[in-house]
Amino acid sequence: TEILDRQCWHEYPFRTIELRSSLDGTQDYATSIQIFASHDVKDNKEKEHTPWTHPPICTEKLPSINDKLCIYTSTTFSSGRGISLFTTPALAAQFAALPAFQDPSALSSQSVNTQKNTYSISPIPGKGLGMLASKPLRFGDRVMAHTPAFIAYLESELSTAEREAWWRQAVEALPEEIKEKFLGLSFVYGDERVRVQDIVKANTFAVEIGGVSHLAVFPETSRVNHACGPNAQYIIDTEILTHYIHVTRPIAQGEEITISYTSPLYPTEIRNKHLEQGFHFTCTCPRCTSPSSSQTLDQIESFQNHLNDWSDTSPASPQMAENLLHLHRTEGLEGFMDISYGFAALAYNAVGDAEAAKQYAEKAREAVLMKDGAWADNLRIWEEMLGEGVEGHWSWRRRV
Ligand SMILES: C[S@@+](CC[C@H](N)C(=O)[O-])C[C@H]1O[C@@H](n2cnc3c(N)ncnc32)[C@H](O)[C@@H]1O
Structure with missing residues (x-):
């Protein structure tokens, strides 16, 4: 009898996305695209698009998904932290129905998005910035808990330039503080013209809503680096759209806090390929070498x-x-x-x-x-x- 599913090691590895950039020789950049006002929100009355604080703006119907995609922003989400989505109207309604949007205490009662004194951000040789434990941490301790700044439906129909313009507009609509955090995140290609997609590529987790996988960027969480034998583990609670990191073995003060971006029980070659293709770095952790x-x-x-x-x-x-x-x-x-x-x-x-x-x-x-x-x-x-x-x-x- 197969008692346990041996392959369900990790249901939500860091997602990698395909991003065409100048490095791939693609020339399809544009600086702006036409934005169509949504027919649903013609009269712009706030109550008609609650919980979103801006009237959604939408693409035309995309044949590949037989629907349009719209930018949905709430600047009041999580006590003014804010959140922006780029998804279909039906999926946005599913997001809006979640306790994260409907129950004012859902996030605060779990101390989500509160600054924890568990870590500090610091340069780590060869890895950019990373997270250091600011005190000894024990098994099970929570390192952090945050909601995403940006969530996007993963389509493959828009051109790189079009997608960039839509995603950029979604990020621009965010409150200043979270927008700055997002735009300051690390990237893979370093091409200003695709900066938002570049940031998403280096910092995305998958979040499934309504049976559809979305890309989600959690700006604070994004500073945690990868290890194949990590000392922390993450889960995403989709009801409250919250990404948690917990400690899985004791961490000394000053030690780097790490998670795995890939399934650590996969063979070394497969892990390395995933990390190189997805995040453009060569893993030098003890398990890789x-x-x-x-x-x-x-x-x-x-x-x-x-x-x-x-x-x-x-x-x-x-x-x-x-x-x-x-x-x-x-x-x-x-x-x-x-x-x-x-x-x-x-x-x-x-x-x-x-x-x-x-x-x-x-x-x-x-x-x-x-x-x-x-x-x-x-x-x-x-x-x-x-x-x-x-x-x-x-x-x-x-x-x-
Ligand atoms: C989600 S970000 C992690 C935070 C990032 N180091 C920063 O400065 O914001 C992912 C990027 O960090 C770098 N990175 C993460 N783990 C690494 C590791 N073990 N070795 C080298 N670079 C790593 C890679 O550049 C990767 O694309």
Whole structure:
């Protein structure tokens, strides 16, 4: 039986986008494009476009999506922080219906967008700016929680120049402070004519609303650099459009805080390709340079296959599960141990060790929450196991 989906390591890696720029020899830049006033907002009455504080402005219908795309801005969102979207009217309505827009306390009750004393921004050799811990941080601590400044529907119909003009107008409509933060972010190509797309390319996370993936830029969060064995992990709560970063192993004061931009359990070549194509940097972290790292990944996969084998000849054992967990720690993969904690819970339960099974099911639950969030399907597996009592679980004494 395939008990766990071994491939669902990371549902929301940093998104990479294709961006044509002068470096690709494309010549289709324009400095302005015609903006069409939306038919929906002809009389411009504020109540007609609430919660947006500006009347939306829209493209013509784009054949590829059979809809128009419009700029929706709220300068009052999150106590005046502001947010701008470029999406379809139907999807904008879905965004507007979220608690992030509808419930005035949804963000403030979670202390979202408040400055935390957990980090400072500092130049990091070879990486541009980065985030340093301003005090010792422990497992589970929240580093930061922020909403995006800009969200865009990912179409492929507009030309680079047209898209730039639309996105730029959306960013221009933001309140000054967040706009400055956005425009000061790092970029990949360095071509002023495509600056907004360039910033989006270097700083995008994927956010799914209404079943449609959007690109989202969270300006404060964007300063966190990549490591293949990161000491922090992020989740995005789409209900309140909030990106959280939590600590996955103790971080010393002054140590850099990192997340992974790619799936850290993928082979080194695949991770490197993703980082080079998506973000134009060569990864020099220990896992990218150590030849033994690939063997460790193979070993992790092999242990997981054995632990997932419930036949009579399976070599699975609690000791194997402990070895598997140890391998994650030696690779700095503390933030990606949910599946392996789960295998440990099952391995102990299968030999009738209820205490250890419960402890590891609890750790699996905690790890899923930090990596995939409260809405993750795998969370249910461990909640059910803990809820019904491990002795009632199908795995109880299954290997005795
Ligand atoms: C989301 S930004 C991170 C913050 C960025 N360093 C800054 O100065 O704002 C992504 C960019 O940071 C740089 N970067 C991130 N992690 C890196 C790493 N491990 N090594 C080298 N450069 C890195 C790359 O230039 C990448 O395109």
